[in-house]
Amino acid sequence: MLELQILLVFMIIGALIAVKTKDLLSSVIALGTVGLALSLAFLVLKSPDLAIAQLVVEILCVIILIRATIRKDLPFSTSGRWFVNTLIVLVFIGVFLTFGYFCMKDLPRFGEPEMRIAQTFLSMGLKETGATNLVTSVVLDYRAYDTLGEATILFTAVIAVLAVMRRVGRKK
């Protein structure tokens, strides 16, 4: 899986640039490259539905963030206990990374999933739901209530964004 590792290293470099750049607009665009590389990685990992969804969502996300940051570039303040804060955060992340590395030994090895539940979907999916795309049969049949909850969250978030951004009712 050399191409997957190349994509992951590209994503890590893009994420570092997004974190470290002082200019907010450049940072948002670096985030966009990370998301597009993630879309390619989904395509490499044999999940085209996710690649399409990630592409669309990434473009919308970048548009929203550019709208939020445009003409609002601000200088960064590095006053305060800069060294102590950075040291604490780095120590915490180091401990987290160490424990994560040891926990990864308990995972199934890469490329050999267990698939206890999914074996049923794979063998019975076409017969029970009539969908040739198994991801669709899981989303819209076996876990349809999940999808209903997702739609509820999406529309609730849209209502909340409209409530936060509206202009009327602000003047007394």
Added chain:
Amino acid sequence: MSVYFLCLVLFCIGLYCILRKRNLIKIIIGIAIVEYAVNLFFILVGYRMNGRVPIYSPDQTIRDMVDPLPQALVLTSIVIGLAVTALIAAIAMRVYEKYGTFDITKIKKLKG
């Protein structure tokens, strides 16, 4: 194993951004990076080596498909991530209009 570790490194970069940066937009970017890393991790766990896309076609066997369950869950998660990002960005824009800054150490006029 190394692919999992690279994914974990990506997660930690996002975590550093959330914990250390003071700019609200940088924090939103950190949340987005963490979300990407978690989505990618689910798909990596469900990947089968030399597998194929979980779509039936008449001329191939079922045996070597990748796991469709994490893909369905991550499909839900991606859309919810967009909704969350939009909501945080809207609140950040309102905060900017009220305080004139994205710096979270300067936003302290909240009385409560």
